[in-house]
Amino acid sequence: MPPSPSRTRAVVYLDHAATTLPRPAAVEAMLPFLTRVYGNPSGAHGVARAAKTALEEAREQIAEALGARPDEVVLTSGGTEADGLALKGAAHAVRAADPARDRVVVGAFEHKAVLSSAQRLEREGFEVTRAAVDARGVVEVDALAEALDDRVAVVSLMAVNNEVGTVQPLSRVADLVRERAPSAVLHTDAVQATPWLDVAALTAPADVVTISAHKLGGPKGSGALVVRRGTRLVPQADGGGQERGLRPGTVDVASAVGLAAALNETTVTREVEAARVSTLRDRLARGLLEACPGAWCNGDGATKVAGNLNVGFPGVDAQTLLVVLDSLGVCASAGSSCSSGAIEPSHVLLAMGLGPDDARASIRLTLGWSSTDVDVDTALEVIPRAVQRITSRSRV
Amino acid sequence: MSTVLVAMSGGVDSSVAAALLLERGHEVVGMTLKLWGGPSDSGCCSVSDVEDARRVAAQLRIPHYVLNLTDEFDRDVVSPYVDDYAAGRTPNPCVECNRHVKFGLLLDRAHDMGFDAVATGHHARVVHTVRGPHIARGIDRAKDQSYVLYMLGPGVLGRVMLPVGELDKTAVRDHARRLGLRTADKAESMDVCFITRGGREQFIGERAPMVPGTIRDVSGRVVGTHAGIGRFTVGQRRRVGVATGDRRYVVDLDAPTATVTIGSRDDLLRPHVGLEGLVVHDARVPDVVDVQVRAHGAPVPGRLDGTTVRFANAQPRVAPGQVVALYDGDVVVGGGIAR
DSSP states (O other): OOOOOGGGSOOEEOBTTTOOOOOHHHHHHHHHHHTTOOOOTTSSSHHHHHHHHHHHHHHHHHHHHHTOOGGGEEEESSHHHHHHHHHHHHHHHHHHHOTTOOEEEEETTOOHHHHHHHHHHHHTTOEEEEEOBOTTSOBOHHHHHHTOOTTEEEEEOOSBOTTTOBBOOHHHHHHHHHHHSTTSEEEEEOTTTTTTSOHHHHTTTOSEEEEESGGGTSOTTOEEEEEOTTOOOOOSSOSSOTGGGTSOSOOOHHHHHHHHHHHHHHHHHHHHHHHHHHHHHHHHHHHHHHHSTTOEEOSOGGGBOTTEEEEEOTTOOHHHHHHHHHHTTEEOBOSEEOTTSOEEOOHHHHHTTOOHHHHHTEEEEEOOTTOOHHHHHHHHHHHHHHHHHHHHHHTO | OOEEEEEOOSSHHHHHHHHHHHHTTOEEEEEEEEOOOSSOSSSTTOHHHHHHHHHHHHHHTOOEEEEEOHHHHIIIIIHHHHHHHHTTOOOOHHHHIIIIIIIIIHHHHHHHHTOSEEEOOOSEEEEEETTEEEEEEOSSGGGOOGGGGTTOOHHHHTTEEOGGGGSOHHHHHHHHHHHTOTTTTOOOOOSOTTOOSSHHHHHHHHHSOOOOEEEEETTSOEEEEESOGGGOOTTOOTTOOOOOSSOOEEEEEETTTTEEEEEOHHHHEEEEEEEEEEEESOSOOOSSEEEEOSTTOOOEEEEEETTEEEEEEEEEOOOTTOEEEEEETTEEEEEEEEO
């Protein structure tokens, strides 16, 4: 029996790395700024001041959670914009000061926001090195080190990978950058780290840090770039000087307040939540590996954040499995979605050396703040059944 | 009641196919195939077409998915298409897409997903005879697509539904308008879906080497030169590029020597055509069949003799690579690819 629409039953949401249920605290914090407190924070009157006060309070909270100063926090429309501003802004600034510094080093399995920005810089004449990652899902530090020299303008390495959840050796890489390319700008995309790790400590060695609100129960279209004092970026848009000129445009106060509230709640509950969710995740992983012969996990379990499980089922087409799971009320994902909504084979798994067939047989199950024991119970009931159904039918 | 996966292209026919199946009480899920990852603004799998399909599915309150088969499409349809042209053949990519993708991979995937059947918006019918289900011409003869489905036989047709083949195109659009579907007045897709700019010659030229060669007449005399045989199709009259008094046709293409042979219309006539990949859906093929050699051409009488079709009257040569579909009245009894 296939697809009856998932709206008819409760949904088990296992796609928190894509986005999360907004936290009630964030929604509540935002509401006044979507209704009566509507001022443009750049204005000079009472209505504007109310907005400006809230904005700067939010900025202070965000800064504190990220271990930054308030004037180092640049609010953006999300992680992608922040990544683009970081890479292109830093590369342009460095090359403007010294035309000989025209190299960019990124991890091979960065988020597309970083990889596409690097590609654009390549078209602009920069030389881009994509540092290899190993089979565990960790960047090869030696390979990255070899790529470092005086000509490097920017190094970008994600704090946690978005598909396999592995924590990257950012502080070791930072040491190497200081030693071999001391004037390079070090950027890290910490979007997937923020829900689970002490992001202030983790990202301390980086000059520029990306975060996103909707991965931690905040609103979509909201993110921030920490730009530490002394780091120069060239703005990627022109306008009225807001956000220290780095991100012109009327600041979205509601988004900033929502980000602050979500980040605040995340920080306060982080340790307890990470322990709770990793227990759920481990139970899910164990249950799936036991129930599905030959199933395997992608990404080293020892270096994974709490919410991530990336699992492959031999001989199962992930796209087929996701359709069946959706029909049974389980939301999961695989690879990355393109603009049409089609799923493309995971560049992350391929970079880790998985064969195309194994990459196509893998799905990503990500838990988050709203995940429950019941979710795992249901998932353990549904997923093995779906896998079994597909494998039993497909060789008929 | 069955559970049916409808391949929704974002056009009016497949939109109405989904609606009709719902009205008949089936459980319906829509799926749009993303087939082409190349630079496509207006092709079959552009974002706006996927969006149309998604919106129609939402209007019909059915789930909708996008299935990425770009690698398989490239392997099974686009690459053979380019190779065929480069080899002097004239392929029909829609036929290969139906064979390998829509009624191959998609049918398999739908089965794995637990669906009973796959439906499309093709203008053809599945008719049930005592000898099992067969493809038959659509009610709207001007839109009939049974030719490009000639390969489907009783083995798979039990799992295929073609609901719009029972309607003429006007009725399809009327039905879409009645339901307020956004695709009701959408223009028909034309041409080859993966060639969205620059035309066929440019597309092939970018993917296969164009070897210049000579143009000869049927006696072997050189009458000109050409930039590559991938630009020609057997039977074509225009663009031979040779200034001769009377009308000239391409009568043969020889890839190994890059030779184009031209001749008169009489030089093109053949009493028969050999088939490769012949499929016969019925143990009892009638002595005389209707032979159709192009998508919208009129059928002519002929006889199947082994893997050769002998025409009652000599016909202009069928370009190698083209489909030869065999009918008994409205019903497809088999077919193959011209040698």
